[in-house]
Structures are given as structure tokens and as C-alpha cells.
Amino acid sequence: MxxxxxxxxxxxxxxxxxxxxxxxxxxxxxxxxxxxxxxxxxxxxxxxxxxxxxxxxxxxxxxxxxxxxxxxxxxxxxxxxxxxxxxxxxxxxxPNVAKVQKIALQLQKKGYTLVVIGEKEHPEVKSILDTVNENAYCISSIKEISKISPEIDKLGIVAQTTQTLDNFRKIISKLVSCFKELCIFNTICNATLSRQKFSLQLAKKVDTMVVIGGYNSANTRRLTNICKKVNKNTHQVEEASELKINWIKDANIVGITAGASTPSWIIEEIIDNLKSMKK
Ligand code: SF4
The missing domain is CATH 3.40.50.11270 (Rossmann fold)
Incomplete structure (x- = not known):
């Protein structure tokens, strides 16, 4: 394997x-x-x-x-x-998060009503919202666009750094049809974009995909969902002890990816365990 x-x-x-x-x-x-x-x-x-x-x-x-x-x-x-x-x-x-906070503040100073595309309860989003004294909307889906007052003329938009490009694009294209003036900053960080891109590419060509990361990690959850869309044999684990032989018994190629908060020693442990399970 x-x-x-x-x-x-x-x-x-x-x-x-x-x-x-x-x-x-x-x-x-x-x-x-x-x-x-x-x-x-x-x-x-x-x-x-x-x-x-x-x-x-x-x-x-x-x-x-x-x-x-x-x-x-x-x-x-x-x-x-x-x-x-x-x-x-x-x-x-x-520094990438600090940059989003700075952009949010500048947009507010220029008279834009701030919209953060992200998860309201995530600490990064909370820090951005607090930077502008919570005078902002936070939305995570197209459905939530209805929360934004249609009276607003100028919307300034940023994204949580670990959002998916797909979700960001969908929301932006809907906002474009609802509001006149938009100032958009794609603040999804490069590390997130490349991790999502390479994980998606790999998930498409393997029999089983294992995503490693904390269950409390939003970026890992998103990575799991991205891989699941193209490979239904995608499984998220936090530790090696959660691996199941059923997932790999018929697999010729197994793909591994991991969230931004997963250390290399856990990735190595999981790879070693997968190898020994199939011996
Ligand atoms: S994912 Fe990592 S590099 Fe990107 S903004 Fe968050 S902490 Fe920074």
C-alpha cells in the first residue's frame, strides 16, 4: 500500500x-x-x-x-x-490575522460597513469583530446575507483566514447582486489556500483519505469536508489509536493531510501505524 x-x-x-x-x-x-x-x-x-x-x-x-x-x-x-x-x-x-484586523479598521474608517465571512464564534473572527467594536456583520453562508440591512450603501468585506475559497466566492457573487458598492479583500491566507488545494488534488486520486487534526479545529473540519466532496472514503482522526483497518483493507493508495494545528510527530505516528496495520 x-x-x-x-x-x-x-x-x-x-x-x-x-x-x-x-x-x-x-x-x-x-x-x-x-x-x-x-x-x-x-x-x-x-x-x-x-x-x-x-x-x-x-x-x-x-x-x-x-x-x-x-x-x-x-x-x-x-x-x-x-x-x-x-x-x-x-x-x-x-501577521496574517493582524493584517485582517488592520484592513477591517481601515474599511470602517472609510465609511464601509464591515462584513466578515467566517464563523462568529471562532476566536480569530471574534478578534476581528472586537477590533471594530462589533460594528460589523458576520456571515458564513449565502443564507445569512439576509441579516445585512438592504439599506446599506457601502460594504467592506474580509474573510476569516481559514475560510474555503469556494464559500468565499459563492457569498461574494451573491453580495455583488444585492449591494451597489463593495470593497472586497480576499484575506484567506496563502497557507490555507495551498493546503486546501493540495489536499483536494490528493483526495481525488487515492482510495482512502485520512485527515489529521483536532476535532476543535475549524480549519481541519473544513479540510475534511473538502476531501469528502471528492472522496467519500475520507476520515478525520486526532490520534493514531482512532485508525480503523476497514478504512484501508482494500486500499492501494492512502492519502494523508493535516490541519494547520497538527504537529509533524502526530502525522509521522499515523503514517507508521498505517504501514504496520497493512503488514
Ligand atoms: S492559517 Fe496559519 S498562517 Fe494562515 S493566518 Fe492562520 S495562523 Fe496564520
Whole structure:
């Protein structure tokens, strides 16, 4: 059985940077917190906890020490609060996310009503919405366009960095027919676009596709859905123990891809397990 790993599978630049910043800090100082899990992968979060990096959902729970802002970014209010509390800040916001926040603010200043195409509850989207004081719409499907007031003249549009190009395109083409003036920024990041493109290409030519990543990772879920559209034998796993022999027993070629928050050691473990299952 041949196993092919998709190009650009696993950690993206922003996630690598965040983890490196966290590990460097853990080597030098103590009393470090991340606001929410540093990435959406429970196995990595557990490893970082072993290095003494604690996770909290609420900045009010931190009395002193260092706070790491994860790659998804945080709202200006959180920066302010960290300052007021005298916390040392390590800002691991991905530069791509920081750029979306900046564009959102500029669009608002130019009089556009902001529309974020993404998942309202995702921390990255929340950070973008908070940057513009929540004076924005957030939509994730064509159906939700009806939430936008038809009275609005000027719409400024950005995307969550991990959206699919397909969904972004569909929503934009509908918005074009409903509103007069649109200022559109395709802010889906290049790492996302290439991972989705290579995973789709691979899923089309293999018998079974395995997508690796945390169940709480939105970009991994999207990757699974993209692959499922062209290959119904697509399965998402978080760990090697979830692999099933049924998935590969008749397969000649198995494709592997992984979300942006999946470390290489989990990918390697899964490839090794697949090889030994078919011996
Ligand atoms: S997916 Fe893109 S925007 Fe998000 S952390 Fe990775 S590189 Fe940055």
C-alpha cells in the first residue's frame, strides 16, 4: 500500500511561530499563561502544559506573570487589560490575522460597513469583530446575507483566514447582486489556500483519505469536508489509536493531510501505524 502525504500538510507558519514563541518563553521564565488553547490541538496543548505553560479562558484569572496571545489574535480590550494588570505580553498573533484586523479598521474608517465571512464564534473572527467594536456583520453562508440591512450603501468585506475559497466566492457573487458598492479583500491566507488545494488534488486520486487534526479545529473540519466532496472514503482522526483497518483493507493508495494545528510527530505516528496495520 502506498501512502502519500499532501504538500503543505500540518503546521502553518503562524502556528509554528506561536509554538516557538511559547517554548522560548518557557525556557527562560515561569508563570506563563495562554489565553485559550494556543492552538486547536489537545495533544500539543498537553505537551506545552508539561513545560509549565498554563491555559486560562479569562484574563481576570491571572494575577501576575506573562500572557501569550495566540495566533488567532485578541481584541484591543484584552491588550489594554493586560497592560493595566502589569502582565508581560508575548504577542503570537499571526501577521496574517493582524493584517485582517488592520484592513477591517481601515474599511470602517472609510465609511464601509464591515462584513466578515467566517464563523462568529471562532476566536480569530471574534478578534476581528472586537477590533471594530462589533460594528460589523458576520456571515458564513449565502443564507445569512439576509441579516445585512438592504439599506446599506457601502460594504467592506474580509474573510476569516481559514475560510474555503469556494464559500468565499459563492457569498461574494451573491453580495455583488444585492449591494451597489463593495470593497472586497480576499484575506484567506496563502497557507490555507495551498493546503486546501493540495489536499483536494490528493483526495481525488487515492482510495482512502485520512485527515489529521483536532476535532476543535475549524480549519481541519473544513479540510475534511473538502476531501469528502471528492472522496467519500475520507476520515478525520486526532490520534493514531482512532485508525480503523476497514478504512484501508482494500486500499492501494492512502492519502494523508493535516490541519494547520497538527504537529509533524502526530502525522509521522499515523503514517507508521498505517504501514504496520497493512503488514
Ligand atoms: S492559517 Fe494562515 S493566518 Fe492562520 S495562523 Fe496559519 S498562517 Fe496564520
Amino acid at each position: 502506498e501512502i502519500i502525504l499532501a504538500k503543505d500538510a500540518g503546521f502553518c507558519f503562524g502556528v509554528k511561530r506561536a509554538i516557538n514563541l511559547a517554548l522560548n518563553a518557557a525556557n527562560q521564565i515561569q508563570n506563563i499563561y495562554t489565553l485559550g488553547p494556543i492552538i486547536h490541538n489537545p495533544q500539543v496543548v498537553k505537551k506545552l502544559a508539561d513545560y509549565g505553560i498554563k491555559e486560562t479562558e479569562n484574563i481576570d484569572h491571572i494575577e501576575s506573570g506573562t500572557i501569550i496571545f495566540r495566533s488567532h489574535g485578541v481584541s484591543p480590550k484584552i491588550y489594554q487589560k493586560a497592560d493595566e494588570k502589569g502582565l508581560k505580553i508575548i504577542d503570537a498573533t499571526c
